[in-house]
Amino acid sequence: MAGTKKLIDENGIRLDGRKWNELRPIKLQVGVMKNADGSAYIEWGKNKIMAAVYGPKEVHPKHQVLPDRALLRCRYHMAPFSVDERKNPAPSRREIEISKVIREALVSAVIVEDYPRTAIEVWVEVLQSDGGSRVAGITAASLALADAGINMRDLVVGCSCGLIGEQVVSDLDDTEDKEGNGDMPVAIMPNLGLVSLLQVDGVYTRENFQKAFELAIEKGKQIYQMQREALTTRFFGGEAQSTEVEEAAE
Amino acid sequence: MPMIQRKQVIPGDVVAKGNYRYGSYIEKRGEEYVALRVGLAEVGRDGIKLNPFTGPYLPRTDDEVIGKVVDINGFGWVIDINSCFDGFLPASFVFGRDFSPATHDLSSKFRVGDILGARIESYERSRDPQLSIRGEGYGKISSGEIVKISPTKVPRVIGRRGTMINLISEKTGCDIRVGQNGVIVVDGSPDGIVEAIKAIRLVEAETHAPDLMSKVEAALGGGVVGGN
Incomplete structure (x- = not known):
């Protein structure tokens, strides 16, 4: 573990100056594309990701139609210029897999039964990539779905945690992901209290697994507040929640 | 029973707890009523309603x-x-x-x-x-100009008992037909059509502004546009 020492110094400060449990700066924006039914943009550290939702619409090819629910399609793609060395634009094994896990993370929140015989398409395009782009993609895609006005049980929010040496850290960036000892992307539905994505690599002790998992959920809830804010800004003009509660005359 | 007016909700938010009748875009989970869309929720005597801000048109019988x-x-x-x-x-x-x-x-x-x-x-x-x-x-x-708006905004373009659409129609001298699917046909004099479309776009942009009627009225001006 040659790189371990460099990633986190003796004061517990990481390469980019964060403590073990800090997030990178996150910026969220909803409704950024005119031609999509719903869209969102996320900047998470150095990640820059667009998510677009089209549909519900007719399913083509027809044989894929599901008679009782919508077909949720998902594509995660990295632009050729999103990484240091030009990436071949053809979908790689990794992108196909991430598309699959993003789809599965979102499908438990979307009420697909409300849109029988239709397709809902989610496109996640990574314009600039840093570590943790799948969870950033999920976070943006769920906002895009809400923007498109598709019935959802809850928003989905992702966050990753990992290991540097034996230290649990939150929100790995690209270097930490590659040089560190473990990565654990988690997506949750915060109001339902359910996990819709959990992937792990690296070797964890029981304690570290528990710690990393709980940290990911805690950080996810923090990002959920940013999601709320982004949606509120888009639809309610950013004004504070103004609920008038009156006692009915009875 | 507490009444709630114009509560801003996003998917997953609890609108109210208790025992109510509830309409579309709301799901009941145990005691809680949860919003499924972004919109404004109302809780009143006739139950819980959610007016969504965006969404596709789904057909309903008699629309x-x-x-x-x-x-x-x-x-x-x-x-x-x-x-x-x-x-x-x-x-x-x-x-x-x-x-x-x-x-x-x-x-x-x-x-x-x-x-x-x-x-x-x-x-x-x-x-x-x-x-x-x-x-x-x-x-x-056979004649007219087609305007498409978000289907969730159709009720506001029509207004309570058709007041909004009648206002625009009278002020511009246009015949306006609104489909529940968000397609609107405006027919009349060329100037009137332009004004009417502007007014419809204003309603679309400021759907949930308070006192929208007077805003539209002000935008259309006092006199009768284009008609005679």
């Missing part, structure tokens, strides 16, 4: 829609009703029960590209919506 003929087959017309489902207008609804594909020419009635005002005769989740043009005012719309 009045405006659509475009996109295809003709032997038994009727396929109509794009701005939804994920195509509407179907059976030829027998137009020619009567003695319709036969051999004797009747469908394209003599409506051609591809024609705009129709129609009613959703029936719709259920397993089949595409069936349209009908029986009734007054339904059928081919």
Whole structure:
């Protein structure tokens, strides 16, 4: 573990100056594309990701139609210029897999039964990539779905945690992901209290697994507040929640 | 029973707890009523309602829609009703029960590209919506300008008991037809049409502004535009 020492110094400060449990700066924006039914943009550290939702619409090819629910399609793609060395634009094994896990993370929140015989398409395009782009993609895609006005049980929010040496850290960036000892992307539905994505690599002790998992959920809830804010800004003009509660005359 | 007005909600938010009647875009989870869309929720005597801000048009029986003929087959017309489902207008609804594909020419009635005002005769989740043009005012719309808005904003464009649409119509001297699917046909003098479309766009942009009526009235000016 040659790189371990460099990633986190003796004061517990990481390469980019964060403590073990800090997030990178996150910026969220909803409704950024005119031609999509719903869209969102996320900047998470150095990640820059667009998510677009089209549909519900007719399913083509027809044989894929599901008679009782919508077909949720998902594509995660990295632009050729999103990484240091030009990436071949053809979908790689990794992108196909991430598309699959993003789809599965979102499908438990979307009420697909409300849109029988239709397709809902989610496109996640990574314009600039840093570590943790799948969870950033999920976070943006769920906002895009809400923007498109598709019935959802809850928003989905992702966050990753990992290991540097034996230290649990939150929100790995690209270097930490590659040089560190473990990565654990988690997506949750915060109001339902359910996990819709959990992937792990690296070797964890029981304690570290528990710690990393709980940290990911805690950080996810923090990002959920940013999601709320982004949606509120888009639809309610950013004004504070103004609920008038009156006692009915009875 | 507490009343809640204009509560801003996003998917997953709890609108209220207790025992209420509830409408679309709300799900009951135990004691809690949860919003499924972004919108404004109201809790009152007649239960919980959620007015969504965005969303696709899903057909409902008896909705009045405006659509475009996109295809003709032997038994009727396929109509794009701005939804994920195509509407179907059976030829027998137009020619009567003695319709036969051999004797009747469908394209003599409506051609591809024609705009129709129609009613959703029936719709259920397993089949595409069936349209009908029986009734007054339904059928081919031969003149006017088409404006598309988000279907969730149709109720605001119409206004309470049609007040908004009547206001725009009177001020601009235009004939305005609003389909529940978000398609609007505006017909009148060229100037009037321009003004009416501006007013509709204003309603669309400021759907949930308080006192929208007077804003629209101010935008349209005091005098009668374009008409005489």
